[in-house]
């Protein structure tokens with residue numbers, strides 16, 4: 001067993017590393033401070049094929065695999081998490097449900113544009129009343145004259161309000177099962193459909209150059225053919241999507257944690273105190289050594305989860321472990337990196353302050369750390 005990258009994966013990693021260093025790093029701080037969406041960077045990422053990485057060429061993709069997407073996310077997040085989450089949500093939440101569960105017609109209609117990065121897809125699961133307890137969905141969709149009529153509100157939806165947002169797939173209650181539990185299905189709603197409006201655009205602690213909005217559905221009608229996957233399978237489908245997505249978020253967290261090591265190493269060699277570089281002091285060296293150890297173990301955890309997924313083996317527990325380890329590493333490394341930077345760590349002109357603000361959401365999005373622990377405990381056979 002090896003965790004060395006293949007030639008193709010290493011070439012992709014190097015290409016994205018170069019793009020992030022030369023094209024994202026110099027400009028992203030400005031977008032972040034203005035809370036502006038980086039359309040030009042997203043367009044470049046589209047031209048590089050990043051949005052089509054794990055999809056077959058017949059759908060407009062690059063014919064790569066999910067691990068390739070993870071490597072790209074890691075390299076982007078090493079420099080900035082807003083562009084990384086835009087890619088992650090666009091691919092693993094926006095396009096993947098259609099690729100995995102959509103009809104031929106849905107794939108033909110939507111995937112080429114989503115793979116090119118000219119259009120973004122979104123995934124609407126969370127509601128104002130709760131995200132962890134996804135089975136408690138309140139949004140409804142009822143069939144009327146051959147159309148789904150969607151009513152409800154979705155909260156915190158990434159990529160849902162940009163100028164290039166093309167669609168959102170939402171989970172909705174479409175009936176009741178024999179045992180009284182809600183029947184949940186997934187419905188595709190194209191952007192601009194009357195009855196769907198972009199509500200509150202959130203002011204966030206981090207990920208400030210990414211797009212996050214509330215979506216409101218009020219008698220929103222779409223054709224019956226916009227059901228994604230089987231009726232009543234919406235819950236099982238999004239569990240699969242979230243299992244995969246956790247590996248992608250873990251890669252993103254590893255990138256952020258690695259970015260903290262990169263910046264700290266550089267600064268520890270340059271900054272002087274008491275007559276020499278601060279990197280001479282063991283307190284600083286130990287902090288950097290701990291940061292490196294965390295990022296290394298978290299990286300191995302997501303490589304392992306991804307390789308199991310690609311081999312068609314069960315990977316739920318490994319994905320949850322990878323996300324938990326990686327978000328912990330990101331939080332701890334961001335705290336230590338800002339400490340190493342002293343007062344400058346609190347200034348927006350240095351990336352470590354941005355890393356500090358961006359790390360927290362990794363313990364929350366696509367399943368909180370408590371939910372990851374619950375999943376791991378269940379996989380170990382402990383009672384639900």
Ligand SMILES: Cc1cc2nc3c(=O)[nH]c(=O)nc-3n(C[C@H](O)[C@H](O)[C@H](O)COP(=O)(O)OP(=O)(O)OC[C@H]3O[C@@H](n4cnc5c(N)ncnc54)[C@H](O)[C@@H]3O)c2cc1C
Pocket residue numbers: 089093122123124125126129130131132133155156157158159204207212361364365366367368369370371
């Ligand atoms: C910037 C951003 C982008 C997002 N993008 C998307 C998106 O694109 N699509 C989407 O659908 N959602 C998205 N989300 C939502 C995100 O997935 C949810 O915020 C997350 O799943 C947690 O749900 P919640 O916020 O409702 O917290 P809650 O579910 O209300 O949880 C609150 C607290 O209670 C804890 N908790 C809940 N249940 C239990 C339990 N049984 N045992 C122990 N502790 C428990 C949680 O761990 C948490 O600490 C995004 C969120 C943010 C902030």
